[in-house]
Amino acid sequence: MARTQGSxxxxxxxRIREAALHLFAEHGFAAVSMRQIAAxxxxxxxxxxxxxxxxxxxxxxxxxxxMDELLSAAPDQTTASPQDRLETFVKFHIEFHLQxxxxxxxxxxxxxxxxxxxxxxxxxxxxxxxxxxxxxLRDGVAAGVFSVHDTKxxxxxxxxxxxxxxxxxRDGGRLSADEVSATYCDMVRKAVGAL
Amino acid sequence: MARTQGSxxxxxxxRIREAALHLFAEHGFAAVSMRQIAAxxxxxxxxxxxxxxxxxxxxxxxxxxxMDELLSAAPDQTTASPQDRLETFVKFHIEFHLQxxxxxxxxxxxxxxxxxxxxxxxxxxxxxxxxxxxxxLRDGVAAGVFSVHDTKxxxxxxxxxxxxxxxxxRDGGRLSADEVSATYCDMVRKAVGAL
DNA sequence: GTCTATATCGAGATAGAC
DNA sequence: GTCTATCTCGATATAGAC
Numbered sequence: 001m002a003r004t005q006g007s008x009x010x011x012x013x014x015r016i017r018e019a020a021l022h023l024f025a026e027h028g029f030a031a032v033s034m035r036q037i038a039a040x041x042x043x044x045x046x047x048x049x050x051x052x053x054x055x056x057x058x059x060x061x062x063x064x065x066x067m068d069e070l071l072s073a074a075p076d077q078t079t080a081s082p083q084d085r086l087e088t089f090v091k092f093h094i095e096f097h098l099q100x101x102x103x104x105x106x107x108x109x110x111x112x113x114x115x116x117x118x119x120x121x122x123x124x125x126x127x128x129x130x131x132x133x134x135x136x137l138r139d140g141v142a143a144g145v146f147s148v149h150d151t152k153x154x155x156x157x158x159x160x161x162x163x164x165x166x167x168x169x170r171d172g173g174r175l176s177a178d179e180v181s182a183t184y185c186d187m188v189r190k191a192v193g194a195l
Numbered sequence: 196m197a198r199t200q201g202s203x204x205x206x207x208x209x210r211i212r213e214a215a216l217h218l219f220a221e222h223g224f225a226a227v228s229m230r231q232i233a234a235x236x237x238x239x240x241x242x243x244x245x246x247x248x249x250x251x252x253x254x255x256x257x258x259x260x261x262m263d264e265l266l267s268a269a270p271d272q273t274t275a276s277p278q279d280r281l282e283t284f285v286k287f288h289i290e291f292h293l294q295x296x297x298x299x300x301x302x303x304x305x306x307x308x309x310x311x312x313x314x315x316x317x318x319x320x321x322x323x324x325x326x327x328x329x330x331x332l333r334d335g336v337a338a339g340v341f342s343v344h345d346t347k348x349x350x351x352x353x354x355x356x357x358x359x360x361x362x363x364x365r366d367g368g369r370l371s372a373d374e375v376s377a378t379y380c381d382m383v384r385k386a387v388g389a390l
Numbered sequence: 391g392t393c394t395a396t397a398t399c400g401a402g403a404t405a406g407a408c
Numbered sequence: 409g410t411c412t413a414t415c416t417c418g419a420t421a422t423a424g425a426c
Contacts, residue, residue: 034402035402055402
């Protein structure tokens with residue numbers, strides 16, 4: 001991976017983020033050195049500091065980018081029925097998270113390694129995302145089409161169940177992503193007592 | 196925490212494990228130093244090596260102990276109905292995991308930091324535990340009292356959903372552990388279409 | 391069994407040449 | 409923008425005295 005000197009501003013930045021993402025997911029933030037990241041990109045360790053003030057900022061930038069992308073990609077179709085919105089949410093959540101299982105992993109795993117301020121930023125984005133689901137559940141209860149005892153608990157239960165898929169699902173396994181998605185959709189529907 | 200010299204064999208071992216558990220859960224395995232663990236116990240770093248050959252073995256011992264305890268504590272009442280066995284499993288899982296949320300956390304989090312051999316040991320214990328639940332689901336399907344499309348998927352979904360409670364539940368919150376447990380029990384029952 | 395002292399290593403980050 | 413060289417620090421683990 002060694003390379004000669006030269007300037008590659010536009011391309012090096014994204015490559016650093018990509019390398020860091022993979023390495024953090026594989027070994028954990030604390031276990032990965034700036035030298036390892038640099039080696040994967042093909043630059044020297046010192047060069048990384050043209051792109052990030054320090055290692056912590058690099059981690060935060062990865063998590064923040066992931067959450068921003070999640071929130072802007074999440075469907076927000078307030079006109080459909082609660083049942084349809086729930087199905088759309090579940091399918092979106094599974095597809096989005098399966099495609100980014102490394103980012104999902106470190107977004108949960110490395111929260112401890114954020115400063116208190118950075119942690120608060122990520123946490124509030126996560127809560128905003130959870131609220132999208134809870135709103136669907138609440139609307140369904142109000143409309144009398146869901147049977148849910150506690151919308152907050154059910155929100156947490158559904159999200160944990162769906163995100164858990166990323167810990168074992170890999171392409172080329174026994175079931176396709178669509179099959180998994182359909183089965184989970186069905187379980188969620190039943191769990192909320194959808195009519 | 197500094198203390199004078201002396202021999203405390205019977206008590207130091209457990210205290211090291213306890214200190215390591217808390218610190219690993221709080222900061223992550225790679226981020227915790229042997230000096231930190233020693234300081235929390237009140238000994239010098241060198242003394243730890245009377246109890247563990249190295250840091251890796253200390254981690255493995257914690258995870259192995261956790262899984263052994265889980266498997267021996269798990270209920271195994273093969274005579275009851277699938278519905279009752281499912282309810283017993285769910286309640287057991289929640290109670291056991293809530294009481295050990297730090298061990299649960301590192302058992303999932305720090306798998307990457309195990310050697311390949313140690314990893315295999317923990318993984319096979321985890322699979323053995325999952326099989327307990329899958330057997331209940333299969334028996335319920337065979338008896339015609341559960342409506343489950345794929346027992347393996349449903350097993351993973353239920354376990355992820357239940358274990359997820361440990362990420363947010365803390366004593367003294369809005370709901371008691373028993374209330375949470377009852378609500379989740381209900382969701383699981385509905386998700387498997389229990390009669 | 392615990393201490394102090396230390397060997398060895400690699401970490402994050404910076405300085406200045408090109 | 410990247411390189412090489414380096415500062416400073418703290419890590420794991422070991423050795424030998426008590």
